[in-house]
Amino acid sequence: MAQNESTxxxxxxxxYLAWAFVGVxxxxxxxxxxxxxxDLFAG
Known part of the structure; x- marks a missing residue:
């Protein structure tokens, strides 16, 4: 059971790392x- 928790x-x-790699x-x-x-609409 401990192995499943580790996995x-x-x-x-x-x-989370994959989402950060794409999200940032x-x-x-x-x-x-x-x-x-x-800038386009203000100027």
Whole structure:
């Protein structure tokens, strides 16, 4: 039973790492797009 808990913890860590690997650049792109859109419509 301890092995299943360890596997679940490792799987969860990998899942969070994978989401961070995708999510951080995605969030960066969204923020940059919004900044450029504000410049376009404000100026």
């Amino acid at each position: 679940t913890t490792t799987g969860s860590a990998k899942l 650049p995605l969030a960066w792109g969204v923020v940059m797009t919004l900044i450029k859109a504000m």
